[in-house]
Amino acid sequence: MTGRSGVSRVALALVVALLAGVGLIGCGAAEPVGRVTVLGSWTGDEETTFRAVLARFEDETGIRAEYQGHRDVSQVLQAGIERQRPPDVAILPRLNDLQRYVNEDAVRQLDGVAGLIDDPAAGRQLIRLAARTGSDDAPTRVYAVAIATHLKSVFWYDRARAAAAGLRQPPRTWDELVDRARTVRDGGGMPWCLGLSSPPVSGWPGTDWIEDILLHRSGQRAYESWTRGELAWSSPQVRDAWRTWGQLLSATPSPEARRAGLFSTWAEAGAGLFDARGGCHLDHQASFAVREYRKPPRSAGDRVDFFPTPPIGSADTGGLQEVSDDIAAMLRDTGPARKLMAFLASESAQQVWRRASGGLFFSRRGPADSYPDQVTGRVAARLGTGTLCWDGSDLLPAPVATAFERATLVYLHQPERLDELLKELDGLAGTVSRTDWMDLRCHPAAE
Structure with missing residues (x-):
């Protein structure tokens, strides 16, 4: 945020x-x-x-x-x-x-x-x-x-609802996560708790998705290079992160259901985890979401659980965590x-x-x-x-972070505009002074 x-x-x-x-x-x-x-x-x-x-x-x-x-x-x-x-x-x-x-x-x-x-x-x-x-x-x-x-590199779910849908084991790979989303959709359910509205800075839940995917698909070096402004938004690594997010959301039953995420807050969307009559099955949200899950009347402390973002492809990224x-x-x-x-x-x-x-x-x-x-x-x-x-957008210069947030909103509504959005982000990033970029690297948690 x-x-x-x-x-x-x-x-x-x-x-x-x-x-x-x-x-x-x-x-x-x-x-x-x-x-x-x-x-x-x-x-x-x-x-x-x-x-x-x-x-x-x-x-x-x-x-x-x-x-x-x-x-x-x-x-x-x-x-x-x-x-x-x-x-x-x-x-x-x-x-x-x-x-x-x-x-x-x-x-x-x-x-x-x-x-x-x-x-x-x-x-x-x-x-x-x-x-x-x-x-x-x-x-x-x-x-x-x-x-x-x-x-931030976590997915939340309701254990009871997952068991009822026959999904008893957390995904260990990205392909298993995609299969899980499709299984939920094919069973008539909504895979993702999607809420990008969060005035005055709507869009940041979308940036969390893309950052997490970039980190676990392309690894630490590419991620750090991007946060320093050295890896272009139109690079294959960053473009693939956006496309991977879009492909994952394609498991949502309809474009209208995806667009509804533009008008739902992350807290409203996450409440769908516990809606037995509909709702959603997986919430990609930071650990602060637990406060919302446990508020009355849900009080879902004995039901909510999480699994870490799995590696994407052959990269060994299981030990990387966005915070x-x-x-x-x-x-x-x-x-x-x-x-x-x-x-x-x-x-x-x-x-x-x-x-x-x-x-x-x-x-x-x-x-x-x-x-x-x-x-x-x-x-x-x-x-x-x-x-x-x-968190990558916390490291980006404010104008670039703001544009990133807005771009996720546009992409959710019009995914065909991806190349245009990335070109605009590259253009904006090029106008920002090098003194405004940070150079904070990933580091072992035990340091």
């Missing part, structure tokens, strides 16, 4: 009102003692859970933590930076936003934060970047901490901000998060045996094994 830069007049007015309402601190203002301001994208149940984490921080340190949640966090943060009134700490859902702020010297490096850098267990959570300003001389430093991680992170960055270097950054990465904070979320919070740090059931424990275990590759 991605944020956006650039603020319209209406959005800017809203942002200014929000900033004024929560009293984010200006650089020239007197700094309150024992206070830290936090901006993030979490609202609703997620905000309630995060506030429980902040409450523990307040209890342990005596520092008051003031949180503001807003779904379009990128706009709010950009406006705060431009007005020289940033929060002390921001939770970012897009890594490329972090790269932009590093380039602009708007975030503070964390190499000297006590309790964070000297915690060996926090090592796999640290995000190291160099400012990309056209020179290769900038040192690589720690600029953020991954505090929540979502496993996305919510990352914490420090925009004002204060004592309270440093303490909060160290706390958010700590096992103490992770324990509170797991308990407050009912075991539905995942990170790179949490041991699998700390989760309440087999399914969530398996998600946590997979985050600790294999090779993890960041």
